[in-house]
Amino acid sequence: MAAPAAPIRLAGPADSELQATAFGAQLLSWRCRGRERLYLSPRADFSGAAIRGGVPVIFPQFASHGPGPRHGFARTRDWRALPTDARIPRLAFALDDDEATRALWPHRFQAVLEAEAEPDRLHIGLNVRNRGDDAFEFTVALHTYLRVDDLAGVRLEGLEDRPYLDSAAAGRACPAAATPLRFEGELDRIYPDARAPLRLCDGEHVLRVEAQGFADAVVWNPGAALAAGMADLGQDEQRRFVCVEAARIVEPVRLAPGESWRGRQSLIVES
Template sequence: MALPDAPLRLAGPADSEALATAFGAQLLSWRCRGRERLYLSPRADFSGTAIRGGVPVIFPQFAARGPGPRHGFARTRDWRVLPTDARIPRLAFALDDDDATRALWPHRFQAVLEAEAEPDRLHIGLSVRNRGDEAFEFTVALHTYLRVDDLAGARLHGLEDRPYLDSVAGGRACAAAGAPLRFDGELDRLYPQARAPLRLCDGAHVLRVEAHGFADAVVWNPGAALAAGLGDLGEGEQGRFVCVEAGCIAEPVRLAPGASWRGRQSLIVER
């Protein structure tokens, strides 16, 4: 797995370890119980463009749901590394508005991302504070790439009873599938109000995904044709990951002056 120079290291309990970069405040790797749990493309570009894999921070705009850059600017900005208590395995980053961000999104804000490790768990928290004099709205997500050994055999449980919007079909509203989600070809679904814990089953491995403060879930895999055409991914790489994203997308978050919002996604190894 290719990594940027001098990634930040988060040493967790037992043998767990996470790696991150201040560019985009992005988690790149999480090893737990001797297995890599996040996917990072071997063609990931660390030269200043969006990094393919890990946990990109999508803010203040998800996809094209707004007039700004697709998926916002947070994932392509340098965040400040914040001091943390050395007794707690945690990394923290902050992003403040400046002239460049206000040219894209004319609001004063501070965003803070924290990653904390516990036994068999990785918590990723994101908060946003309105530092201006006017209310603003944003959409947001943690675009989490989860590694799998066998995409064809993987199943995602927990969304069986949830209707969804199918982005591959132009955002068409679809009824609940009534069965665990399988991966066969390109898939891009937004599940509004998906609050139940999700379980990604990949052979003998089970990863539980919990979200707090995030109302929605997005599940994405590019499929073979799209993956082959992505320069920072490549042919066959779609078989090594599934994106399970915690987000607030269907209804934007609205913050009054001085108000704050916080969301957290937890990755929990069950086996």
């Protein structure tokens, strides 16, 4: 597989900027109010493997929730860039099934990823259409890496009343924690039916995360031990990000022939 092409840069409102690559339709950077809001590992592999950071598209399978490749194939496929209105700061990419995808997942589909910048916010939308003659199901996520100054001072609000599945403990069901989420060591959780807006508080900086069409939320940080052993991450890099993912995992999306599904995640700078 060829290495991903050079990033596409797009100027947004109020001196904001987006960077993305058609490889995986992956956002790599979003600068807003003079700060980088997404995390991209300094050791990210751009040779054709999954890129560590930004916003990888997880489709048609989240993790091992299905018989196919872990986290699906969309993040390591070349998508095609779609034309957009030059007056609107938007990027769009499409992925259609082909012989290689059908060897992994035997369905006809089209997926379209759109990213649009507005003042102080970024909208990321994913649309999936069933182009075949049979129904299919899939799980999906926007695996969003959010940059933070120092993980030790970060808290995530909005999940205090939600029970969760602990993926770091073989998917064990756990009760709601009743307090904002802090990050100490490895954390890998699926929050079913997490529909309330979330607020990532990093010192004086607050980012609100909203989602539509994605019923679940995933929160992940590898912790120091795992990060040190990851070739495309490295020691102490876990202190620079938190993954807050809009997802549909617990109840997969089911599409009849001709039907479409759309999900959207919005990142909103509050301070």
